[in-house]
Amino acid sequence: MKLIRRKSDLRAMTEAWRRAGQTIAVVPTMGALHAGHLSLVEAAGARADHVIVTIFVNPRQFNSPEDLAKYPRTEDSDARKLAPYGIDLLYVPAPEEIYPEGFATTVSVTGVSEGLCGGARPGHFDGVATVVTKLLLQTDADFAFFGEKDYQQLQVVRRLACDLDLKTRIVGCPTVRETDGLAMSSRNARLEAAARARARILPRTLEATIDAITRGTPVPQALDAARAALQEAQVEAIDYLELRSDPDLRPLDRADEPARLFVAAWLDGVRLIDNMALAPHPPET
Template sequence: MTTLPLPVVRTVADLRAAVAEWRRQGLSVGFVPTMGALHDGHLSLVREAGAQADRVVTSVFVNPTQFAAHEDLGTYPRQEDRDAQLLASAGCHLLFAPESDAMYPEGFATRIEVGGPSQGMETDFRPHFFGGVAVVVAKLLNQVQADVAVFGEKDYQQLMVVRRLTADLDIPTRIVGAPTGRDGWGLALSSRNAYLSEQERGIARRLNGVLAEAGARARNASPSEAEAWACEALLEAGFDRVDYVAIRRVDDLAPFADAIDAPARILAAAWLGKTRLIDNLPV
């Protein structure tokens, strides 16, 4: 174990030893998985975990299995010292920062496929993504063995996949979804926002408003009509292309037929230059 502003462990054995000591003291454990390059949205998850448990573990691991060959694995921002300082200020007690070969040693051959809420949307454009997420989340939850784990609602489809995964595999960690952190203009906080130019950032801040308007339109139109309107509105706002806008059922992300007849969520992914932004809102 090393110490920056807070203790850092890099092996599963050291992680489990620290958690076991907390257990011996009768303390509950919360967990927040991240890929680092932390911002206020991540820190709000850490604070929520601290409100739900006595001790908080945060992982920082840029997971290679959820990146395709053409995506930004090599350039994804890495800043462990800064992340550790931010985590300490948010009440984290332990940073788990494994190396890639500790998570995926030579000979690693296991895959996990989650159906249901993984179908469509992100999967249509990143077919590798949820397989990589499922493996790393299953590993992390097994490694930490926390009472509760907190995920952000910004990645809403991912949150639903994690809930399906833990239910299907009888993983006892309780999964909590925390509200999306936003800047003062409503832009969802994301590590990839650092890629945006000032002009692109101004356009990006319109995404939230378009989704809100589309959700309102869906009350008096079919979901497909509201989705089509939102796609056009995003292009007119200055987005370069739109991967999807989808209105889905809240609980399982199943599509609606002709009308919204249950609680719904509107989800979107769109591009500005080389930056892909995602967001979602309740309808």
């Protein structure tokens, strides 16, 4: 595994691979790697001749300077975690490699970016879309791997790749969970023990709500019960708890088409997100 910090060095490597007729996969990350990230790396290695993992804590997708400052920077331990996977390049660009002096362009995706995290974090997906576009172009990737835990982000990236005629195929991979069901996230490490124990209420509430809807409970009633369950578990705040169509993420009040249930909630000052798929069932006759 070679560590590269400059896009000129990155391109020298990718151009050599291209001349050899070889394929490239990229796993974009912000570091603080966990098993969820590593599952993406493993999937990338099975798909392409060469794998690049990127680590860049993107300031443009943070709404709070405090949140940006708290985000863990763990490059050395991340490199150790990646070593067994036989990746070719670890690309850790400095901010000026992504946003050089005078940078004045923003990639903005409408539709799938609206509401959910897009509503709770204004401008967040403009930052995501801009940096992902840059990384896909810099790495010249044939495939890019993203986790379904950030499902709205995945749909934003798919939309921009399609709309901008990028050659990169966007591959979504299943959410990796802890033994108690909590979706793996770099933010989980910031939870104190008591809040971490309470965090299991998120996946349990999603599962219970999906079960209730599947058994015929009207969606608004099921969501009200889910909010009550989260509040009883002393969740500090709920940014959203919604049923959305899949893949275009329209708000739904009936479960008569493919859908996902989304939640974002705060525990111990940490914002956690999750989602689960809901299979459609026929409308009542």
